[in-house]
Amino acid sequence: MSEQLNTLLEPVIDITRSAGDAIMEIYQKDFSIYEKSDESPLTEADLAAHKIIVQRLADISDYPILSEESADISWQERQTWQTYWLVDPLDGTKEFIKKNGEFTVNIALIHQGSPVLGVVNAPAINEIYAGVIGGSCFKEHSDKSRNALQPANSTQAQQLKVVGSRSHQSPEIAGFLEALGKDSELVAMGSSLKLCLVAEGKAHLYPRLGPTSEWDTAAAHAVVNAAGGKVTLMQQNDAGIWQDSGDELLYNQKESVLNPYFLVSA
Known part of the structure; x- marks a missing residue:
């Protein structure tokens, strides 16, 4: 193909x-x-x-x-x-x-x-x-x-550039970032360009803990994957902190077109 x-x-x-x-x-x-x-x-x-x-x-x-x-x-x-x-x-x-x-x-x-x-x-x-x-x-x-396009290496970064809201991060996002154990800098962007920032290395992570539909993410998801990054599902651990599950975000697997929460990373 x-x-x-x-x-x-x-x-x-x-x-x-x-x-x-x-x-x-x-x-x-x-x-x-x-x-x-x-x-x-x-x-x-x-x-x-x-x-x-x-x-x-x-x-x-x-x-x-x-x-x-x-x-x-x-x-x-x-x-x-x-x-x-x-x-x-x-x-x-x-x-x-x-x-x-x-x-x-x-x-x-x-x-x-x-x-x-x-x-x-x-x-x-x-x-x-x-x-x-x-x-x-x-x-x-x-x-x-x-x-x-080449994603940035987050493991070597002193400070993580994280794509997020222009206004403020939710408590869930704040807990996720705190669990990473690194300082973070907010990178604000609209629409599917958020995923593209990770694909081109201008951001390390884009945690999405809010509603999106499959057509919102699919095109940029393909770009991220082609660049060598990944888009994976988020899950809560026993302490209620959201973390990367490692499982890929998939499409057309259920009747609803709403995406589960996900993480875009290098």
């Missing part, structure tokens, strides 16, 4: 660019003009990107598609899927509304529960993260230059 994945990567990158362009057309407008309209700018951008992605993915493969904007596919149907596209047309709704640029277009290919290809496009800041398991993994910059 690796040869097929490498063949699909560039077309998927192009699809995220087209979806990103459609989002940016709306993002650059004055949001106040929408106040008397039934459709919010967020909804319009989301649906515009979704339409482009679904149409274009159907042109390059016969795999089924699960998108946040078409999530009403039954579990009876989904559980038969071995390989499928998992899409979030616009991840980072708060970032979009605040206009801070930290929102993304996410497309992942899932095979037997694991993300094997992923593209995360942040159109407002002209950055794309892309990766294929067993193949290329890179960040594309605004000038179209690309550099390979």
Whole structure:
């Protein structure tokens, strides 16, 4: 399958660019003009990107598609899927509304529960993260230059850079970090870019002890794995402290599309 994945990567990158362009057309407008309209700018951008992605993915493969904007596919149907596209047309709704640029277009290919290809496009800041398991993994910059992604070594770090909330860490996260026995520095970021920070070595860890859906994480998860990192489930020990279970976060294994708590690490 690796040869097929490498063949699909560039077309998927192009699809995220087209979806990103459609989002940016709306993002650059004055949001106040929408106040008397039934459709919010967020909804319009989301649906515009979704339409482009679904149409274009159907042109390059016969795999089924699960998108946040078409999530009403039954579990009876989904559980038969071995390989499928998992899409979030616009991840980072708060970032979009605040206009801070930290929102993304996410497309992942899932095979037997694991993300094997992923593209995360942040159109407002002209950055794309892309990766294929067993193949290329890179960040594309605004000038179209690309550099390979390499996670940082947390075992040698004096201080851990930890991705988290812009406001404050929950007591659960604080307990997890304290149990690591190292000083930590907060690295704030929005949307699926949190996982990408670990993939490119700008952060060591991203503990997620809050709700996410499978389409929120899958594309960036593939990038992390392709870069040599990992996304594993978190579990509580006897003292109630959350810790790494070592088991990989998987997709389409249950009726709910909500993820369990997880840890992104090098």
